[in-house]
Amino acid sequence: MNYSFQYSIVWENFGALLEGAWLTFQLGVLAFAGGALIGLVGASIKTFGPFPLRLIVDAYVIFITNTPALIQIYFLYFGLPEVGVRWSSEACVLIGLILNAGAYLTMILRAGFLSVRRTELEAGLTIGMSILQQIRYIIIPHIAKSIYPALANFFIVILVMGTSIGAVIGVDELTGQAINLSTVNYRWLEYFSVVAVMYVVLTFVASIGLALVGRWAFRVKARIF
């Protein structure tokens, strides 16, 4: 192996990589938030909803979780323009990720909904809680405690696996920036090793932040490692 590493080029363009990391973070947070909204609605429908709606949610979850996110995004990016829907590549990635995350979060949140015991809801009813109060004081603390680790883990998956797919259709997030920069001067190994380290740092910061939030808000002992 005779390859001389030259990291100086990477440091010259480090600012662009940082911008990419910021976009990655934004995409991850937005996709997770949108997915959580879909997941909440989906899990509520699966638990409380009427029969045909439940079937639709089931079909959505099964179809999305059994096809690759890349194909879903390709479908949005290359397929939809044929019927007149033209989205930018960022929008495609974001919408694709939200739809994808929505399905997985439906499953995760559904597990949380099932962990709430019926008797506890009945107890809430007995002391005169409204539905909203029940959700606020019984269901959410319960769900938060039982599925917070799964949610935090999924956020990391979206942040890393999810957003990097954007690079494939030309979104300038961290991986995309690395591809753009290294096609200029062929320093692939240098750029990608630095990007790998940046991803590790980014996710560690996110993990620690999530663990602190979990401990502060829900008294969950989420593990960072």
Place this chain on the structure above:
Amino acid sequence: MERIIEQIPRFFTPGNLWLLIESAGYTLGMTLVGCLIGFLLAFLLVYIRQTPGYWALPIRFVCIAYVEVFRRIPFLVVIYLVLFFIQTVTTDASLFTIAVIAICLYAIAYTAEIIRGGIESVPRTQIEAAETMNISRLQTTLTVVLPQAWPVIIPPAIAFAVSFIKDTALVSQIGVFELTFRGKELNNQGFSGILVFGTIAMCYFLLSFPLSMLGQYLEKRLATPRGQRRTRKVRHS
């Protein structure tokens, strides 16, 4: 819309279908080989990681760091790193080999955690009993720990491999002839994107759905560990 309907007979020719089946085989084979090798290597990693004693501290640190780092790097970045690293070492490695190596590296990190969870689910007292009878560590692992850890390890390991079938779509970026790559090729030939990627999505669905069902079935079958089942029987008789 008329364009799609018009293209359907031209798209579903025997040639194209055979191409899709072949590339589905590539996708499946790549995942299977990568995950199997990864699974075996992950065993080794966990075994090394659990070496007792202070002298093994650096080795343990390396094993933990490997798992933690690879779980936090996107698969796409791993693929590119493996591709360009291997090309500096040797120039005649096939893309399929490179893809398998990337899958393998990634699978090690994920399955190592699954295996560790399974091994740690075995009661500590059993290992101590084996130690008391002067059974070596390797023998303890093979004859005491693993037979009891299997039911805990196998279902999530299968679930991981099945979900990884979908993640291997990213390998199309370096030009392995698998499903996604074929899809892009067909799209570039002028077939409608909705038609092509809809079909490719169906192909992935047909690969992934039956296997995930199998995984869920196995999970139910293996839900009660063998040891518990036996003790319950003894208690009743």
